Amino acid sequence: MSQTVSNREIPIRVMLAKIGLDGHDRGVKVVARTLRDAGMEVIYTGLHRSPDQVVAAAVQEDVDVLGVSLLSGAHMSIFRRIFDLLDALPEPHRFTLLAGGVMPDEDVEELHRLGVAAVLGQDTPPESIVETVLRMVPVRSR
Amino acid sequence: MSLAPSAYMADDSDIVARVLDGEHGAIARMLTQVERRTPAVNDLLAALHHATGRAHVVGVTGPAGSGKSTLVAGLAAAYRRTGRSLGILAVDPSSVITGGAILGDRIRMSDLGSDPDVFIRSMATRGALGGLSRAVLDGVSVLDAAGMDVVILETVGVGQAEVDVISVAQTIAVVSVPGLGDEVQAIKAGLLEIADIHVVNKSDRPGADRTVAEIRDVVRHSPHREGQWKVPIQQTVASSHEGIDDLMRIFDDHAAWLAGNGARTDSHRRNAATRIRWAAEELVLGRFRTGDTAFDAAVETVVSRQSDPVSAARKLIAGPIANC
Ligand SMILES: Nc1nc2c(ncn2[C@@H]2O[C@H](COP(=O)(O)OP(=O)(O)O)[C@@H](O)[C@H]2O)c(=O)[nH]1
Numbered sequence: 001m002s003q004t005v006s007n008r009e010i011p012i013r014v015m016l017a018k019i020g021l022d023g024h025d026r027g028v029k030v031v032a033r034t035l036r037d038a039g040m041e042v043i044y045t046g047l048h049r050s051p052d053q054v055v056a057a058a059v060q061e062d063v064d065v066l067g068v069s070l071l072s073g074a075h076m077s078i079f080r081r082i083f084d085l086l087d088a089l090p091e092p093h094r095f096t097l098l099a100g101g102v103m104p105d106e107d108v109e110e111l112h113r114l115g116v117a118a119v120l121g122q123d124t125p126p127e128s129i130v131e132t133v134l135r136m137v138p139v140r141s142r
Numbered sequence: 143m144s145l146a147p148s149a150y151m152a153d154d155s156d157i158v159a160r161v162l163d164g165e166h167g168a169i170a171r172m173l174t175q176v177e178r179r180t181p182a183v184n185d186l187l188a189a190l191h192h193a194t195g196r197a198h199v200v201g202v203t204g205p206a207g208s209g210k211s212t213l214v215a216g217l218a219a220a221y222r223r224t225g226r227s228l229g230i231l232a233v234d235p236s237s238v239i240t241g242g243a244i245l246g247d248r249i250r251m252s253d254l255g256s257d258p259d260v261f262i263r264s265m266a267t268r269g270a271l272g273g274l275s276r277a278v279l280d281g282v283s284v285l286d287a288a289g290m291d292v293v294i295l296e297t298v299g300v301g302q303a304e305v306d307v308i309s310v311a312q313t314i315a316v317v318s319v320p321g322l323g324d325e326v327q328a329i330k331a332g333l334l335e336i337a338d339i340h341v342v343n344k345s346d347r348p349g350a351d352r353t354v355a356e357i358r359d360v361v362r363h364s365p366h367r368e369g370q371w372k373v374p375i376q377q378t379v380a381s382s383h384e385g386i387d388d389l390m391r392i393f394d395d396h397a398a399w400l401a402g403n404g405a406r407t408d409s410h411r412r413n414a415a416t417r418i419r420w421a422a423e424e425l426v427l428g429r430f431r432t433g434d435t436a437f438d439a440a441v442e443t444v445v446s447r448q449s450d451p452v453s454a455a456r457k458l459i460a461g462p463i464a465n466c
Pocket residue numbers: 204205206207208209210211212213247250343344345346347378379380381382
């Protein structure tokens with residue numbers, strides 16, 4: 001399936017969130033710019049967000065993809081909290097979840113089991129992040 | 143992992159009731175429908191219309207980086223302290239080349255957290271199919287129908303399109319900052335006539351007094367009629383919450399002034415007129431296109447000289463207008 005950005009009349013909406021203590025967002029900002037340059041609307045939440053804030057924001061923004069970047073090592077508890085919050089919503093959420101960061105293989109498996117669609121390692125090239133997002137979101141017609 | 147396109151808008155049968163209930167997921171999807179101008183959006187908006195016209199719509203505009211989002215976040219907190227609910231619509235420019243955008247307004251508004259009485263939505267200028275002004279006007283209606291007491295609209299004050307957008311607001315605050323020089327003066331010129339309140343943000347910076355004096359000069363020299371609203375200048379330091387409560391009180395004063403002078407009804411009347419005009423354009427243009435049976439027939443009558451273009455157009459307009 002080869003789809004270019006230009007045949008999507010409706011831009012893909014992506015939220016990029018940083019949760020927890022880690023104070024580095026240079027990587028996320030690079031990803032944000034790459035996705036923007038691929039024609040997407042990127043909503044960046046800023047640093048040190050809580051899972052509650054991020055889930056509320058993703059619902060309000062009606063995004064297609066929620067990407068959570070974590071470098072703090074607390075990824076499992078944070079994602080469990082996110083999925084608890086998603087389960088408590090009045091209706092099933094419609095966005096796809098992506099995780100970014102460094103984590104051991106067994107955690108990656110567990111995240112997949114929880115419902116994270118893809119886990120992108122810290123050194124994933126930005127272009128392949130674009131590819132992943134494009135693969136996650138079907139082309140819509142109005 | 144390939145959903146049918148229709149799966150996207152599926153299951154929205156009760157969306158109107160849920161928007162009226164103020165449910166965030168439903169408001170969010172309704173706003174998406176507004177942005178994409180889905181086939182269902184007109185009927186949905188029609189069903190919400192009876193519940194609109196209650197919110198106080200405040201516009202905050204000014205150059206990029208002047209602190210609008212920080213101000214809006216502070217204002218939101220101030221409104222919450224008075225127990226009022228609010229919806230925020232933040233419009234950010236998107237790239238002309240790729241159509242992509244980084245919408246960063248939420249960064250400043252994070253302290254509002256997950257408060258169920260605050261709803262924030264970011265909108266990219268190019269994400270709005272069928273025109274930004276229309277998407278914003280409809281978006282404001284959705285937040286209004288959802289029962290928000292106050293709707294704040296943040297836009298970057300450049301260009302006529304943005305001036306049109308902000309005109310949706312009943313109360314317009316134009317933000318300036320010290321030390322940006324002549325370029326900003328030019329922007330101000332376009333925004334001057336529409337300002338109900340001037341805000342000089344970043345008043346912690348040197349030159350704030352001069353900026354205030356300059357604006358005072360311009361305001362003084364603009365025509366002022368008896369009984370008109372006197373445009374105030376409010377200094378703020380949004381990053382340390384200074385002057386924000388006063389600004390909110392000025393907004394409230396302006397709302398009271400509007401109500402007391404019939405100006406609120408005027409603004410509703412202007413909005414209604416714009417909407418009727420847009421709807422009419424959509425209805426008419428919808429049937430004036432190749433592929434429409436009546437239109438194609440009309441084309442033939444003009445080509446064969448049985449009719450002329452104006453008569454054919456008159457006849458088409460007079461005919462029954464179908465779904466739209
Ligand atoms: N010194 C100073 N900085 C401010 C003030 N208000 C906002 N800022 C900063 O100005 C920058 C831009 O603010 P933002 O709200 O995003 O501006 P916007 O683009 O107009 O929405 C941020 O770094 C803010 O922290 C202020 O009153 N004083």
